[in-house]
Amino acid sequence: xxxxxxxxxxxQFNETIVSFHASFFTKVKNSANDKSKFKEDFNxxxxxxxxxxxxxxxxxxxxxxxxxxxxxxIRSATSIGANVIEAKSSSSKKDYIKFFEIALKSANETKYWxxxxxxxxxxxxxKVNNLLLEVNQISKVIASSILTLKGKx
Numbered sequence: 595x596x597x598x599x600x601x602x603x604x605x606q607f608n609e610t611i612v613s614f615h616a617s618f619f620t621k622v623k624n625s626a627n628d629k630s631k632f633k634e635d636f637n638x639x640x641x642x643x644x645x646x647x648x649x650x651x652x653x654x655x656x657x658x659x660x661x662x663x664x665x666x667x668i669r670s671a672t673s674i675g676a677n678v679i680e681a682k683s684s685s686s687k688k689d690y691i692k693f694f695e696i697a698l699k700s701a702n703e704t705k706y707w708x709x710x711x712x713x714x715x716x717x718x719x720x721k722v723n724n725l726l727l728e729v730n731q732i733s734k735v736i737a738s739s740i741l742t743l744k745g746k747x
Contacts, residue, residue, distance in 0.1 A: 636735060640675030643728055647671040647704075650721060654711065667707040673700035674732060691743050694736055701733040 651664045674697045681693035705726060712722035 637675070637679065640678055640732065643725075643732060644672045644675050646725065646728075650725065654715075654718075660711070663707055663710060667704065667711070670700045670703040670707060671729070673697070674704065674729075674736075678736070687743065691740060694740050694743065698733060698736045698740065701729055701736060704729050705733075 647668060651668050654660050655664050677693045677697035677700065681690045681697075684690040684693055708722050708726050708729065712719055712726070715722075
């Protein structure tokens with residue numbers, strides 16, 4: 595093999611490496627953008643869910659019997675988003691995970707209050723089922739995040 599052929603092979607090899615690095619860093623950058631977009635969309639989804647609960651609760655509050663339940667529903671449902679947002683300012687990974695675990699517990703509590711309302715007010719079944727569907731999906735995202743953060747996924 596001549597020096598010219600060796601130089602050409604070396605140049606092709608270097609171009610391949612440069613191309614690989616450029617491709618890799620573009621994928622990493624896009625992945626980071628995708629994560630950032632997902633987090634932003636998820637935070638908006640949490641706010642929207644809290645607002646839906648507030649509107650739903652306002653209608654339900656007309657019945658005095660439901661006042662304590664509505665209060666608990668509002669506390670637990672709005673706590674989900676508050677804890678996910680609060681996690682951003684945590685001082686450690688352990689602290690960050692703890693906020694997500696609290697958010698998951700709040701989501702589970704929210705399910706309980708919604709089921710209680712659904713079973714006692716049959717005319718609200720469709721609306722409650724929609725809220726339950728949303729809180730179930732939110733719970734799955736949070737639970738998946740916890741597993742990922744703990745390195746179990």
